[in-house]
Amino acid sequence: QVQLVESGGGLVQPGGSLRLSCAASGSFFRTYGMGWYRQSPGKQRESVAVVSSGGSTNYADSVKGRFTISRDNAENTMYLQMNSLKPEDTAVYYCNTGPTPLFPWGQGTQVTVSP
Secondary structure: OOEEEEEOOEEEOOOOOEEEEEEEEOOOHHHOOEEEEEEOOOOOOEEEEEEOOOOOEEEOOOOOOOEEEEEEHHHOEEEEEEOOOOHHHOEEEEEEEOOOOOOOOOOOEEEEEOO
């Protein structure tokens, strides 16, 4: 019943920008915090950014100042604007509730930062 669909990933050069979208199905969205997570090959999934139901945000130190998380409750959609991308940002990006993920993971969207 609950479904999370990520999109917007792709190949980008270092210093470039990308905007990810997370489309959510279910009545939970408006009242739950949401977050973006990422997983690189050989590494565990990590939290990238969180936005509360009230709009307050928190970021991992590695992305602070470069990424911006936002949400559109009317559209049940969350976004991650990624600027000044670095090769170490390369990962599969997932969305879920945040700061604690409560729902099954979607397929994620691949972000590759490479010259």
